[in-house]
Amino acid sequence: MISRTHLIYFSPTKTTKKIVEQIAAGLNSGDIEHYDLTLMETGLGKQFVDGLAIIGIPVYAGRVPEVFLERIQNISAIGIPAVLVALYGNRAFEDALVELRDVAVSKGFAVIAAGAFIGEHSYSTSQQPIAANRPDATDVQKAKEFGRDIAKKLQENSGKATAEIPGDVPYKQRAPLGGIAPETSSELCTLCGTCANVCPTFVISVDSEVITNADNCIMCCACVKYCPEKARALKHPMLEARREMLVKNCSIRKEPNWFL
Ligand SMILES: Cc1cc2nc3c(=O)[nH]c(=O)nc-3n(C[C@H](O)[C@H](O)[C@H](O)COP(=O)(O)O)c2cc1C
Incomplete structure:
Protein backbone atom coordinates (compact mmCIF):
# COMPACT_ATOMS: atom_id res chain seq x y z
CA MET A 1 0.00 0.00 0.00
CA ILE A 2 1.56 3.33 -1.09
CA SER A 3 1.19 5.98 1.60
CA ARG A 4 2.08 9.04 -0.47
CA THR A 5 2.80 10.14 -4.03
CA HIS A 6 5.56 12.66 -4.74
CA LEU A 7 5.11 14.67 -7.92
CA ILE A 8 8.54 15.90 -9.07
CA TYR A 9 8.44 17.96 -12.25
CA PHE A 10 9.73 20.82 -14.34
CA SER A 11 6.94 22.40 -16.38
CA PRO A 12 7.23 25.98 -17.71
CA THR A 13 3.95 25.89 -19.70
CA LYS A 14 2.26 23.44 -17.30
CA THR A 15 1.37 20.61 -19.69
CA THR A 16 3.75 18.23 -17.89
CA LYS A 17 2.28 19.31 -14.56
CA LYS A 18 -1.26 18.64 -15.78
CA ILE A 19 -0.48 15.11 -16.96
CA VAL A 20 1.53 14.20 -13.86
CA GLU A 21 -1.42 15.33 -11.72
CA GLN A 22 -3.90 13.29 -13.74
CA ILE A 23 -1.72 10.16 -13.53
CA ALA A 24 -1.65 10.65 -9.75
CA ALA A 25 -5.46 11.02 -9.77
CA GLY A 26 -5.82 7.68 -11.60
CA LEU A 27 -3.30 6.03 -9.29
CA ASN A 28 -5.16 7.34 -6.24
CA SER A 29 -2.45 6.42 -3.73
CA GLY A 30 -2.20 8.38 -0.50
CA ASP A 31 -1.37 12.04 -0.02
CA ILE A 32 0.02 14.01 -2.92
CA GLU A 33 3.10 16.21 -2.47
CA HIS A 34 4.29 18.59 -5.18
CA TYR A 35 7.95 19.32 -5.91
CA ASP A 36 7.65 21.84 -8.73
CA LEU A 37 11.21 22.59 -9.87
CA THR A 38 10.16 25.12 -12.52
CA LEU A 39 11.05 28.19 -10.48
CA MET A 40 13.34 26.46 -7.97
CA GLU A 41 16.60 28.14 -8.94
CA THR A 42 18.73 26.35 -6.35
CA GLY A 43 17.20 22.94 -7.03
CA LEU A 44 15.73 20.49 -4.57
CA GLY A 45 17.85 18.80 -1.90
CA LYS A 46 15.83 15.88 -0.60
CA GLN A 47 16.04 12.17 0.06
CA PHE A 48 12.88 10.25 -0.79
CA VAL A 49 12.51 7.37 1.65
CA ASP A 50 8.91 6.27 1.24
CA GLY A 51 5.92 6.43 -1.10
CA LEU A 52 6.03 6.56 -4.88
CA ALA A 53 7.46 9.29 -7.14
CA ILE A 54 6.05 10.49 -10.44
CA ILE A 55 8.85 12.35 -12.25
CA GLY A 56 7.82 14.51 -15.21
CA ILE A 57 9.76 16.53 -17.79
CA PRO A 58 9.06 18.24 -21.11
CA VAL A 59 11.07 16.82 -24.01
CA TYR A 60 13.62 19.33 -25.34
CA ALA A 61 15.24 18.25 -28.62
CA GLY A 62 14.62 14.60 -27.82
CA ARG A 63 16.32 14.85 -24.42
CA VAL A 64 15.70 15.72 -20.77
CA PRO A 65 16.10 19.50 -20.28
CA GLU A 66 19.51 20.33 -18.81
CA VAL A 67 17.97 22.73 -16.33
CA PHE A 68 15.95 19.83 -14.86
CA LEU A 69 19.15 17.78 -14.47
CA GLU A 70 20.76 20.67 -12.61
CA ARG A 71 17.78 21.01 -10.28
CA ILE A 72 17.67 17.35 -9.27
CA GLN A 73 21.39 17.10 -8.58
CA ASN A 74 20.82 16.89 -4.84
CA ILE A 75 17.89 14.48 -4.91
CA SER A 76 18.27 10.87 -3.83
CA ALA A 77 15.98 7.94 -3.08
CA ILE A 78 16.33 4.66 -1.25
CA GLY A 79 14.77 2.36 -3.80
CA ILE A 80 11.26 3.80 -3.80
CA PRO A 81 9.19 3.09 -6.96
CA ALA A 82 9.15 5.79 -9.61
CA VAL A 83 6.97 6.48 -12.66
CA LEU A 84 8.57 8.53 -15.43
CA VAL A 85 6.71 10.93 -17.70
CA ALA A 86 7.94 12.70 -20.84
CA LEU A 87 5.69 15.39 -22.33
CA TYR A 88 6.38 16.17 -25.95
CA GLY A 89 4.94 18.54 -28.51
CA ASN A 90 3.63 15.98 -31.03
CA ARG A 91 6.97 15.62 -32.82
CA ALA A 92 8.92 12.86 -30.99
CA PHE A 93 10.26 12.02 -27.55
CA GLU A 94 13.32 10.17 -28.89
CA ASP A 95 15.82 9.48 -26.07
CA ALA A 96 14.16 11.55 -23.34
CA LEU A 97 12.59 8.61 -21.49
CA VAL A 98 15.71 6.41 -21.49
CA GLU A 99 17.74 9.38 -20.32
CA LEU A 100 15.20 10.09 -17.57
CA ARG A 101 15.28 6.38 -16.60
CA ASP A 102 19.08 6.45 -16.32
CA VAL A 103 19.00 9.60 -14.22
CA ALA A 104 16.25 8.25 -11.93
CA VAL A 105 18.10 4.96 -11.42
CA SER A 106 21.35 6.80 -10.66
CA LYS A 107 19.48 8.73 -7.95
CA GLY A 108 18.23 5.50 -6.33
CA PHE A 109 14.68 5.24 -7.68
CA ALA A 110 13.26 1.89 -8.84
CA VAL A 111 11.56 2.66 -12.15
CA ILE A 112 8.33 0.68 -12.49
CA ALA A 113 6.61 2.48 -15.38
CA ALA A 114 7.12 5.19 -17.98
CA GLY A 115 4.78 7.16 -20.21
CA ALA A 116 5.06 9.57 -23.13
CA PHE A 117 2.25 12.11 -23.41
CA ILE A 118 1.54 15.02 -25.73
CA GLY A 119 1.19 18.70 -24.86
CA GLU A 120 0.84 21.87 -26.88
CA HIS A 121 4.22 22.62 -28.40
CA SER A 122 6.08 25.51 -26.80
CA TYR A 123 6.44 27.11 -30.26
CA SER A 124 2.73 26.76 -31.14
CA THR A 125 0.92 30.01 -31.95
CA SER A 126 -2.72 30.72 -32.86
CA GLN A 127 -1.70 31.19 -36.52
CA GLN A 128 0.60 28.14 -36.54
CA PRO A 129 -0.83 25.67 -34.03
CA ILE A 130 1.12 22.55 -33.03
CA ALA A 131 -0.80 20.18 -30.76
CA ALA A 132 -2.88 23.20 -29.68
CA ASN A 133 -4.79 22.86 -26.40
CA ARG A 134 -3.28 19.51 -25.56
CA PRO A 135 -3.43 17.73 -23.21
CA ASP A 136 -7.18 17.65 -23.90
CA ALA A 137 -10.01 15.62 -22.35
CA THR A 138 -8.90 12.43 -24.15
CA ASP A 139 -5.31 12.87 -22.93
CA VAL A 140 -6.57 13.39 -19.40
CA GLN A 141 -8.59 10.16 -19.57
CA LYS A 142 -5.52 8.32 -20.84
CA ALA A 143 -3.35 9.74 -18.07
CA LYS A 144 -5.89 8.48 -15.51
CA GLU A 145 -5.94 5.08 -17.23
CA PHE A 146 -2.13 4.95 -17.00
CA GLY A 147 -2.45 5.77 -13.29
CA ARG A 148 -4.94 2.91 -12.81
CA ASP A 149 -2.61 0.52 -14.69
CA ILE A 150 0.23 1.49 -12.36
CA ALA A 151 -1.98 0.84 -9.31
CA LYS A 152 -2.84 -2.60 -10.71
CA LYS A 153 0.81 -3.38 -11.34
CA LEU A 154 1.73 -2.35 -7.80
CA GLN A 155 -0.97 -4.65 -6.40
CA GLU A 156 0.05 -7.58 -8.54
CA ASN A 157 3.83 -7.30 -8.45
CA SER A 158 5.27 -4.28 -6.71
CA GLY A 159 8.94 -5.17 -7.26
CA LYS A 160 8.90 -5.67 -11.01
CA ALA A 161 10.95 -3.22 -13.05
CA THR A 162 9.42 -1.49 -16.05
CA ALA A 163 9.37 -3.11 -19.46
CA GLU A 164 11.75 -1.82 -22.08
CA ILE A 165 11.58 1.92 -22.70
CA PRO A 166 12.06 3.10 -26.29
CA GLY A 167 15.08 5.28 -26.99
CA ASP A 168 18.79 4.98 -27.68
CA VAL A 169 21.94 5.00 -25.60
CA PRO A 170 24.12 6.94 -26.28
CA TYR A 171 21.44 9.62 -26.46
CA LYS A 172 21.11 11.91 -29.43
CA GLN A 173 23.33 14.95 -29.32
CA ARG A 174 21.94 17.86 -27.35
CA ALA A 175 20.82 20.84 -29.44
CA PRO A 176 22.53 23.97 -28.10
CA LEU A 177 20.21 26.47 -26.43
CA GLY A 178 20.85 30.12 -25.66
CA GLY A 179 21.16 33.21 -27.74
CA ILE A 180 17.57 33.25 -28.96
CA ALA A 181 14.73 34.59 -26.82
CA PRO A 182 11.19 35.92 -27.21
C1 LIG B 1 13.79 23.94 -26.57
C2 LIG B 1 12.62 23.05 -26.82
C3 LIG B 1 12.80 21.85 -27.49
C4 LIG B 1 11.70 21.01 -27.73
N1 LIG B 1 11.91 19.81 -28.34
C5 LIG B 1 10.87 18.98 -28.60
C6 LIG B 1 11.08 17.72 -29.22
O1 LIG B 1 12.20 17.28 -29.47
N2 LIG B 1 10.00 16.98 -29.55
C7 LIG B 1 8.72 17.39 -29.30
O2 LIG B 1 7.78 16.71 -29.67
N3 LIG B 1 8.49 18.56 -28.61
C8 LIG B 1 9.53 19.35 -28.26
N4 LIG B 1 9.33 20.53 -27.58
C9 LIG B 1 7.97 20.86 -27.11
C10 LIG B 1 7.75 20.51 -25.62
O3 LIG B 1 8.20 19.22 -25.34
C11 LIG B 1 6.24 20.60 -25.29
O4 LIG B 1 5.78 21.86 -25.67
C12 LIG B 1 5.91 20.34 -23.83
O5 LIG B 1 4.52 20.14 -23.77
C13 LIG B 1 6.23 21.49 -22.91
O6 LIG B 1 6.03 21.08 -21.56
P1 LIG B 1 5.57 22.10 -20.38
O7 LIG B 1 4.18 22.59 -20.78
O8 LIG B 1 5.49 21.23 -19.19
O9 LIG B 1 6.54 23.20 -20.30
C14 LIG B 1 10.39 21.40 -27.32
C15 LIG B 1 10.23 22.61 -26.65
C16 LIG B 1 11.31 23.43 -26.41
C17 LIG B 1 11.10 24.71 -25.68
Whole structure:
Protein backbone atom coordinates (compact mmCIF):
# COMPACT_ATOMS: atom_id res chain seq x y z
CA MET A 1 0.00 0.00 0.00
CA ILE A 2 1.56 3.33 -1.09
CA SER A 3 1.19 5.98 1.60
CA ARG A 4 2.08 9.04 -0.47
CA THR A 5 2.80 10.14 -4.03
CA HIS A 6 5.56 12.66 -4.74
CA LEU A 7 5.11 14.67 -7.92
CA ILE A 8 8.54 15.90 -9.07
CA TYR A 9 8.44 17.96 -12.25
CA PHE A 10 9.73 20.82 -14.34
CA SER A 11 6.94 22.40 -16.38
CA PRO A 12 7.23 25.98 -17.71
CA THR A 13 3.95 25.89 -19.70
CA LYS A 14 2.26 23.44 -17.30
CA THR A 15 1.37 20.61 -19.69
CA THR A 16 3.75 18.23 -17.89
CA LYS A 17 2.28 19.31 -14.56
CA LYS A 18 -1.26 18.64 -15.78
CA ILE A 19 -0.48 15.11 -16.96
CA VAL A 20 1.53 14.20 -13.86
CA GLU A 21 -1.42 15.33 -11.72
CA GLN A 22 -3.90 13.29 -13.74
CA ILE A 23 -1.72 10.16 -13.53
CA ALA A 24 -1.65 10.65 -9.75
CA ALA A 25 -5.46 11.02 -9.77
CA GLY A 26 -5.82 7.68 -11.60
CA LEU A 27 -3.30 6.03 -9.29
CA ASN A 28 -5.16 7.34 -6.24
CA SER A 29 -2.45 6.42 -3.73
CA GLY A 30 -2.20 8.38 -0.50
CA ASP A 31 -1.37 12.04 -0.02
CA ILE A 32 0.02 14.01 -2.92
CA GLU A 33 3.10 16.21 -2.47
CA HIS A 34 4.29 18.59 -5.18
CA TYR A 35 7.95 19.32 -5.91
CA ASP A 36 7.65 21.84 -8.73
CA LEU A 37 11.21 22.59 -9.87
CA THR A 38 10.16 25.12 -12.52
CA LEU A 39 11.05 28.19 -10.48
CA MET A 40 13.34 26.46 -7.97
CA GLU A 41 16.60 28.14 -8.94
CA THR A 42 18.73 26.35 -6.35
CA GLY A 43 17.20 22.94 -7.03
CA LEU A 44 15.73 20.49 -4.57
CA GLY A 45 17.85 18.80 -1.90
CA LYS A 46 15.83 15.88 -0.60
CA GLN A 47 16.04 12.17 0.06
CA PHE A 48 12.88 10.25 -0.79
CA VAL A 49 12.51 7.37 1.65
CA ASP A 50 8.91 6.27 1.24
CA GLY A 51 5.92 6.43 -1.10
CA LEU A 52 6.03 6.56 -4.88
CA ALA A 53 7.46 9.29 -7.14
CA ILE A 54 6.05 10.49 -10.44
CA ILE A 55 8.85 12.35 -12.25
CA GLY A 56 7.82 14.51 -15.21
CA ILE A 57 9.76 16.53 -17.79
CA PRO A 58 9.06 18.24 -21.11
CA VAL A 59 11.07 16.82 -24.01
CA TYR A 60 13.62 19.33 -25.34
CA ALA A 61 15.24 18.25 -28.62
CA GLY A 62 14.62 14.60 -27.82
CA ARG A 63 16.32 14.85 -24.42
CA VAL A 64 15.70 15.72 -20.77
CA PRO A 65 16.10 19.50 -20.28
CA GLU A 66 19.51 20.33 -18.81
CA VAL A 67 17.97 22.73 -16.33
CA PHE A 68 15.95 19.83 -14.86
CA LEU A 69 19.15 17.78 -14.47
CA GLU A 70 20.76 20.67 -12.61
CA ARG A 71 17.78 21.01 -10.28
CA ILE A 72 17.67 17.35 -9.27
CA GLN A 73 21.39 17.10 -8.58
CA ASN A 74 20.82 16.89 -4.84
CA ILE A 75 17.89 14.48 -4.91
CA SER A 76 18.27 10.87 -3.83
CA ALA A 77 15.98 7.94 -3.08
CA ILE A 78 16.33 4.66 -1.25
CA GLY A 79 14.77 2.36 -3.80
CA ILE A 80 11.26 3.80 -3.80
CA PRO A 81 9.19 3.09 -6.96
CA ALA A 82 9.15 5.79 -9.61
CA VAL A 83 6.97 6.48 -12.66
CA LEU A 84 8.57 8.53 -15.43
CA VAL A 85 6.71 10.93 -17.70
CA ALA A 86 7.94 12.70 -20.84
CA LEU A 87 5.69 15.39 -22.33
CA TYR A 88 6.38 16.17 -25.95
CA GLY A 89 4.94 18.54 -28.51
CA ASN A 90 3.63 15.98 -31.03
CA ARG A 91 6.97 15.62 -32.82
CA ALA A 92 8.92 12.86 -30.99
CA PHE A 93 10.26 12.02 -27.55
CA GLU A 94 13.32 10.17 -28.89
CA ASP A 95 15.82 9.48 -26.07
CA ALA A 96 14.16 11.55 -23.34
CA LEU A 97 12.59 8.61 -21.49
CA VAL A 98 15.71 6.41 -21.49
CA GLU A 99 17.74 9.38 -20.32
CA LEU A 100 15.20 10.09 -17.57
CA ARG A 101 15.28 6.38 -16.60
CA ASP A 102 19.08 6.45 -16.32
CA VAL A 103 19.00 9.60 -14.22
CA ALA A 104 16.25 8.25 -11.93
CA VAL A 105 18.10 4.96 -11.42
CA SER A 106 21.35 6.80 -10.66
CA LYS A 107 19.48 8.73 -7.95
CA GLY A 108 18.23 5.50 -6.33
CA PHE A 109 14.68 5.24 -7.68
CA ALA A 110 13.26 1.89 -8.84
CA VAL A 111 11.56 2.66 -12.15
CA ILE A 112 8.33 0.68 -12.49
CA ALA A 113 6.61 2.48 -15.38
CA ALA A 114 7.12 5.19 -17.98
CA GLY A 115 4.78 7.16 -20.21
CA ALA A 116 5.06 9.57 -23.13
CA PHE A 117 2.25 12.11 -23.41
CA ILE A 118 1.54 15.02 -25.73
CA GLY A 119 1.19 18.70 -24.86
CA GLU A 120 0.84 21.87 -26.88
CA HIS A 121 4.22 22.62 -28.40
CA SER A 122 6.08 25.51 -26.80
CA TYR A 123 6.44 27.11 -30.26
CA SER A 124 2.73 26.76 -31.14
CA THR A 125 0.92 30.01 -31.95
CA SER A 126 -2.72 30.72 -32.86
CA GLN A 127 -1.70 31.19 -36.52
CA GLN A 128 0.60 28.14 -36.54
CA PRO A 129 -0.83 25.67 -34.03
CA ILE A 130 1.12 22.55 -33.03
CA ALA A 131 -0.80 20.18 -30.76
CA ALA A 132 -2.88 23.20 -29.68
CA ASN A 133 -4.79 22.86 -26.40
CA ARG A 134 -3.28 19.51 -25.56
CA PRO A 135 -3.43 17.73 -23.21
CA ASP A 136 -7.18 17.65 -23.90
CA ALA A 137 -10.01 15.62 -22.35
CA THR A 138 -8.90 12.43 -24.15
CA ASP A 139 -5.31 12.87 -22.93
CA VAL A 140 -6.57 13.39 -19.40
CA GLN A 141 -8.59 10.16 -19.57
CA LYS A 142 -5.52 8.32 -20.84
CA ALA A 143 -3.35 9.74 -18.07
CA LYS A 144 -5.89 8.48 -15.51
CA GLU A 145 -5.94 5.08 -17.23
CA PHE A 146 -2.13 4.95 -17.00
CA GLY A 147 -2.45 5.77 -13.29
CA ARG A 148 -4.94 2.91 -12.81
CA ASP A 149 -2.61 0.52 -14.69
CA ILE A 150 0.23 1.49 -12.36
CA ALA A 151 -1.98 0.84 -9.31
CA LYS A 152 -2.84 -2.60 -10.71
CA LYS A 153 0.81 -3.38 -11.34
CA LEU A 154 1.73 -2.35 -7.80
CA GLN A 155 -0.97 -4.65 -6.40
CA GLU A 156 0.05 -7.58 -8.54
CA ASN A 157 3.83 -7.30 -8.45
CA SER A 158 5.27 -4.28 -6.71
CA GLY A 159 8.94 -5.17 -7.26
CA LYS A 160 8.90 -5.67 -11.01
CA ALA A 161 10.95 -3.22 -13.05
CA THR A 162 9.42 -1.49 -16.05
CA ALA A 163 9.37 -3.11 -19.46
CA GLU A 164 11.75 -1.82 -22.08
CA ILE A 165 11.58 1.92 -22.70
CA PRO A 166 12.06 3.10 -26.29
CA GLY A 167 15.08 5.28 -26.99
CA ASP A 168 18.79 4.98 -27.68
CA VAL A 169 21.94 5.00 -25.60
CA PRO A 170 24.12 6.94 -26.28
CA TYR A 171 21.44 9.62 -26.46
CA LYS A 172 21.11 11.91 -29.43
CA GLN A 173 23.33 14.95 -29.32
CA ARG A 174 21.94 17.86 -27.35
CA ALA A 175 20.82 20.84 -29.44
CA PRO A 176 22.53 23.97 -28.10
CA LEU A 177 20.21 26.47 -26.43
CA GLY A 178 20.85 30.12 -25.66
CA GLY A 179 21.16 33.21 -27.74
CA ILE A 180 17.57 33.25 -28.96
CA ALA A 181 14.73 34.59 -26.82
CA PRO A 182 11.19 35.92 -27.21
CA GLU A 183 10.84 39.63 -27.86
CA THR A 184 8.47 42.16 -26.30
CA SER A 185 6.22 44.49 -28.23
CA SER A 186 6.54 47.85 -26.48
CA GLU A 187 3.15 48.92 -27.91
CA LEU A 188 1.36 46.03 -26.21
CA CYS A 189 3.44 45.62 -23.04
CA THR A 190 2.09 47.19 -19.82
CA LEU A 191 5.23 46.29 -17.78
CA CYS A 192 3.09 44.10 -15.50
CA GLY A 193 6.02 41.74 -14.84
CA THR A 194 4.21 38.45 -15.52
CA CYS A 195 6.93 37.40 -18.00
CA ALA A 196 9.66 37.82 -15.37
CA ASN A 197 7.61 35.97 -12.75
CA VAL A 198 7.08 32.85 -14.89
CA CYS A 199 10.58 32.60 -16.41
CA PRO A 200 12.28 29.41 -15.10
CA THR A 201 15.79 30.69 -15.82
CA PHE A 202 15.19 34.21 -14.46
CA VAL A 203 16.50 35.98 -17.55
CA ILE A 204 13.82 38.70 -17.75
CA SER A 205 13.88 41.96 -15.84
CA VAL A 206 11.13 44.56 -15.94
CA ASP A 207 11.67 48.17 -15.01
CA SER A 208 10.94 51.00 -17.45
CA GLU A 209 11.25 48.36 -20.17
CA VAL A 210 11.47 44.58 -20.46
CA ILE A 211 15.03 43.32 -20.80
CA THR A 212 15.68 39.68 -21.71
CA ASN A 213 19.11 38.09 -21.40
CA ALA A 214 18.96 35.70 -24.34
CA ASP A 215 22.15 33.85 -23.27
CA ASN A 216 20.32 31.79 -20.65
CA CYS A 217 16.91 31.63 -22.31
CA ILE A 218 15.75 28.02 -22.83
CA MET A 219 12.94 29.05 -25.22
CA CYS A 220 10.31 27.35 -23.04
CA CYS A 221 7.89 30.14 -24.04
CA ALA A 222 6.27 30.46 -20.61
CA CYS A 223 6.62 34.26 -20.98
CA VAL A 224 4.84 34.08 -24.36
CA LYS A 225 2.00 31.84 -23.15
CA TYR A 226 1.33 33.73 -19.89
CA CYS A 227 1.66 37.32 -21.10
CA PRO A 228 -1.83 38.77 -20.52
CA GLU A 229 -1.33 41.34 -23.32
CA LYS A 230 0.11 38.90 -25.89
CA ALA A 231 3.12 41.20 -26.03
CA ARG A 232 5.79 38.44 -26.12
CA ALA A 233 6.64 36.41 -29.20
CA LEU A 234 9.44 34.16 -30.39
CA LYS A 235 10.12 35.55 -33.83
CA HIS A 236 13.71 34.68 -34.60
CA PRO A 237 14.04 33.43 -38.23
CA MET A 238 15.47 30.10 -37.01
CA LEU A 239 12.41 29.59 -34.88
CA GLU A 240 10.05 30.66 -37.66
CA ALA A 241 11.61 27.94 -39.83
CA ARG A 242 11.35 25.38 -37.03
CA ARG A 243 7.71 26.28 -36.46
CA GLU A 244 6.95 25.90 -40.15
CA MET A 245 8.62 22.48 -40.20
CA LEU A 246 6.61 21.39 -37.15
CA VAL A 247 3.30 22.55 -38.63
CA LYS A 248 4.10 20.81 -41.91
CA ASN A 249 5.40 17.51 -40.51
CA CYS A 250 3.91 17.12 -37.04
CA SER A 251 0.25 18.04 -37.40
CA ILE A 252 -1.12 14.47 -37.39
CA ARG A 253 -2.28 13.75 -33.88
CA LYS A 254 -0.08 11.39 -31.90
CA GLU A 255 -1.44 9.47 -28.91
CA PRO A 256 0.08 8.76 -25.49
CA ASN A 257 2.03 5.51 -24.97
CA TRP A 258 3.04 3.86 -21.76
CA PHE A 259 5.41 1.10 -20.79
CA LEU A 260 4.82 -1.07 -17.72
C1 LIG B 1 13.79 23.94 -26.57
C2 LIG B 1 12.62 23.05 -26.82
C3 LIG B 1 12.80 21.85 -27.49
C4 LIG B 1 11.70 21.01 -27.73
N1 LIG B 1 11.91 19.81 -28.34
C5 LIG B 1 10.87 18.98 -28.60
C6 LIG B 1 11.08 17.72 -29.22
O1 LIG B 1 12.20 17.28 -29.47
N2 LIG B 1 10.00 16.98 -29.55
C7 LIG B 1 8.72 17.39 -29.30
O2 LIG B 1 7.78 16.71 -29.67
N3 LIG B 1 8.49 18.56 -28.61
C8 LIG B 1 9.53 19.35 -28.26
N4 LIG B 1 9.33 20.53 -27.58
C9 LIG B 1 7.97 20.86 -27.11
C10 LIG B 1 7.75 20.51 -25.62
O3 LIG B 1 8.20 19.22 -25.34
C11 LIG B 1 6.24 20.60 -25.29
O4 LIG B 1 5.78 21.86 -25.67
C12 LIG B 1 5.91 20.34 -23.83
O5 LIG B 1 4.52 20.14 -23.77
C13 LIG B 1 6.23 21.49 -22.91
O6 LIG B 1 6.03 21.08 -21.56
P1 LIG B 1 5.57 22.10 -20.38
O7 LIG B 1 4.18 22.59 -20.78
O8 LIG B 1 5.49 21.23 -19.19
O9 LIG B 1 6.54 23.20 -20.30
C14 LIG B 1 10.39 21.40 -27.32
C15 LIG B 1 10.23 22.61 -26.65
C16 LIG B 1 11.31 23.43 -26.41
C17 LIG B 1 11.10 24.71 -25.68
